[in-house]
Amino acid sequence: MGVGESAVAETGARLRTRRAILDAAVTALIRNSSATLADIAVEANVGRTTVHRYFPERSDLLGAIGTDFLDKIEQATTRARLEEGSAPEALRRLCQEYFEFGDLFTLTFAMPELATGPEWEQDTDADRAVVALIERGHAQGTVDAGMAPAWVQQVLWSLLFTAWAYVRENSVPKHEALNLCLRSLAKMVSP
Amino acid sequence: MGVGESAVAETGARLRTRRAILDAAVTALIRNSSATLADIAVEANVGRTTVHRYFPERSDLLGAIGTDFLDKIEQATTRARLEEGSAPEALRRLCQEYFEFGDLFTLTFAMPELATGPEWEQDTDADRAVVALIERGHAQGTVDAGMAPAWVQQVLWSLLFTAWAYVRENSVPKHEALNLCLRSLAKMVSP
């Protein structure tokens, strides 16, 4: 390979394999939070050796899952356009955007170690945007002033987790859980 | 030992040791959900041998934690006297009773395997009492009919989890988190 290989974009095949392993890891770890690298390899239809090639140590894989999640959160937050409309409306859009990552929220609750490391220590842009949104709601009187931004944010996350658990355990259609989630959140923040 | 020893009440010392190990296990597992039996023994100020004497296999210990939790839930539910007063008032009492077990809720979220086994499969008396409470609220118009009993129950659990996480991560006094929890729940169920 040429000089500076580490900075060069990876070939298509490598990217695809990497994604497959990452996704398989999430699936396997949700099923059993102490899933083996061998389990993950099977889930990804890949040899265990290949997993080690992409993620030398287990912690590398876990870290990559966390970083990937962080990226998705960031993008979803952008898509929600939190500056537009009333605060409750924006919060509703955010909840809808986050909802599709429900399995990742579930995994993060079960494996707090995923959410460790430098990137998780400091506030992300998404964090700041959400806090700003709640504060805007406070200022405009559309969000209950008694509900602190950090509290609302944490409840949002755990409501998403709850919604997915509700779907799994009660075999309820996803949209129904999402609706309960949206309604519950709206009622909670309403002044 | 005499005939029927297994049915005989254990001596005081044994009961105390058993309790110590159980409590230490919860503490150690909250700190690190993959804590070693050796870690737990240290936390309990007990030899690892002793742990094995009380719980031959690791799964025995985990199972005992789950069963113990189930007992506590049961007792707390009884104390809350769910039949008395309006449904929202009773729900508030229930939340207050459950709140003290916050660490156990946290642990159960992180280790779903604690909540497996026959006792967890079927509905407990506590489950039925809570469902009946919500339904009473529906009938009397004091609880939003759109909030299904199972949903309310699950949200209650996750709000308790959230409240404790909120305390840990934002170094907020417990009573403040409890208040947020109670207010949030009350607003969600209000019609």
Next chain:
DNA sequence: CCCTAGTGGAACATCCGTGCTCCATTTCAG
């Protein structure tokens, strides 16, 4: 006071996940 239940510690075999190496095979781009 005594003795017995209860305990602590050391030592041991075992199992399992991990990280690594080597080599044969497949795949894909030029």
Next chain:
DNA sequence: CTGAAATGGAGCACGGATGTTCCACTAGGG
């Protein structure tokens, strides 16, 4: 078609947790 890239599989060493046994010790109840 050809060679480099990518993969899969077997094998191996290592570490750490587990479960078990044995023995010495201590504390507390009769």
